[in-house]
Amino acid sequence: MQEPYVVTVSSEKGGVGKTTLATNLAIYLKALNEEMPVTLFSFDNHFSVDRMFRLGRTMPKGDMLDLLSGKPVDKILELGEYGVQFIPSSRKLDSVANRIDGCDCLAKILAQSGLKGIVIIDTRPTMDIFTQNALFAADRVIIPVKDTPSLENCRNLYDFFEEQGMSKRPLRLLPCLIDSRVHYDGPFKNAYQLLKGYAINRGYKCLEGFIAKSPKVESLNTNPEGKIYPILTHGRGTNVHLQFAHLARQIFIGAKDNTQRRLETIRLECEQRNLSRDNNFLTRRKHVLPDCLICGRPLVHHNAMEPASYFCITSDHQVAGFLDEACFSSLVFRHCYHTQKRINPADPLVDLFRESALRSYFVLRHADDNTAEAAQSLLFYRFDEEGFEISHKSIPLRKHESRFLHKEPSALFRLASPTLFEEETARKDRFLFIRRINSDFPEEILLDESYARLDAAMQYIGSKLPPASSD
Structure with a gap:
């Protein structure tokens, strides 16, 4: 059984559309292939995931705190709207931060979870232990950037991969909230070209395309009912709809082409460590x-x-x-x-x-x-x-x-x-x-x-x- 393809959406800069990107990407991926399981986890405690995907007024089965505390995934995973499975964040996550031993805990849990398809992880706008765990487990990391400060913050993500001895190939920047009405004189005609040029100049790789700024899309998150509506169903007439469809196809193709999943590597490493640990124990016991x-x-x-x-x-x-x-x-x-x-x-x-x-x-x-x-x-x-x-x-x-x-x-x-x-x-x-x-x-x-x-x-x-x- 192949391990799931893990996509982590991460940025240390707030206000770059990170959660909007993670939630809508999950829906577009599910629409591309209804037979493919799509699962969404969130470490961000704004509870956008819960508000978008929860069916009716059902009580939560669990949250990310339960997952990190050892509760089996199948006991807390919920099937939400649009066919997306999800586990919401928890307000009590910080209470266990000091008990998380290393940045590989989440990866080990997911490697033994039996999940399939694609897993998307929404992170906090900080490089805390939860974000580090989400990055460590990822086959693809999408880094939304909207301006030069958010581009500069990418350095910390690249540094984390370097410190862990991990390949930086999973890292991809995605210009987001780009105002297409603004044009520049000179070699870069708009904000998208400017950000992409800066990124390439710094040695960063980008996904194809960008996500535009749209008043229509922004209104989907702010309404009297407190409900968050997806772009696929309520923003089909916007350019953002086409941009998300293009992004989802890139991720879907990447998942199909990636035969050596990150979680499979981690699972095999864990099995090898456990075998070595058992052999060491038996050798010492015999002695x-x-x-x-x-x-x-x-x-x-x-x-x-x-x-x-x-x-x-x-x-x-x-x-x-x-x-x-x-x-x-x-x-x-x-x-x-x-x-x-x-x-x-x-x-x-x-x-x-x-x-x-x-x-x-x-x-x-x-x-x-x-x-x-x-x-x-x-x-x-x-x-x-x-x-x-x-x-x-x-x-x-x-x-x-x-x-x-x-x-x-x-x-x-x-x-x-x-x-x-x-x-x-x-x-x-x-x-x-x-x-x-x-x-x-x-x-x-x-x-x-x-x-x-x-x-x-x-x-x-x-x-x-x-x-x-x-x-």
Whole structure:
């Protein structure tokens, strides 16, 4: 199934006829081929789309806020007048602007939407995150210009494509609201020729023709009923009608000739990224030691994972594993707080440590004063989330720990043995990095985004550790 052909109408200059262009283009395209789905989205909160296309007094099924919030397209898409499907804007769009992660969010949504035909997106007269998303998804960008200031504003659109590493071929200028009654002396006989000459001189490409200024067309947007009427039905006697028909044919032919749609490229890129992400996750999961590195309890099974609250990894990425919460808490209380008795999991101190550990990183490494295996000691560091050292402590390392009348294997030795003291990993500069994780979904730390954040923190904190001695 071919992805839809996306046409974005965008200009940072207000009053250039952007919304009139988007709404009427949708109607003319539908008239060219009634079997072809035509869909109109609007980020502009003037609600012209709603006023032109809504049938009767029906309640909206949704808006662009719902679309960006993850609601399926088919649940909010409405069939409006003239056979055009539409989703109106929302007054609450600005409330989610800070939550939109990047300019590819809309493209990813549309690539999975199942829409066909042609999608037209009306944008705001600003280069905000919503306009950037509409531009990123576009196969064709129509930039209406009516004067030199609006022509100068085109530079920002071209700069955006350059910053994103995207081809500028989709960008096309269209002179709009041209007063055909005005004529000039010199090489440019009218405003259309002047604007087109300026555009070509600046390296911009233009669509064929222009949209003229027409009092008749302007009156279609201003009437006592508050209804907006299309040019196709109420302005057929104007030159603007012929100009829109010519514009629609250009877009229609462009859509037919464009076999490699922008959304298809984005969908394939997403699939490739997801495949790579899945492979990376499986590789990391396979590399993780299956048992708790302190008590030896099995945590990682073939198709399942036991609850675990800490993840640890050596600085050279050679050894990684999970730690049971009670095991690590007991280790910290035993060696850092010198608690001889076993700590009760319900103890308020445990809750306090558990809560503060969410905002901490822990590091275990060789101490610099090791002279013999019997006298080995480790340094235990605690850092906050900004990478500032909170504390560090030197801890003697013994194979067994005395506890009242008997000895038991040392939890610290069990943790350090496979991570810091294996024969092939005995480098002094290696350290063990420990982070509290989501116990309900411990494997989340192995996903690309989480793992990258952890690795960046480990590299940063590692750079702040004192250099290890080279015995």
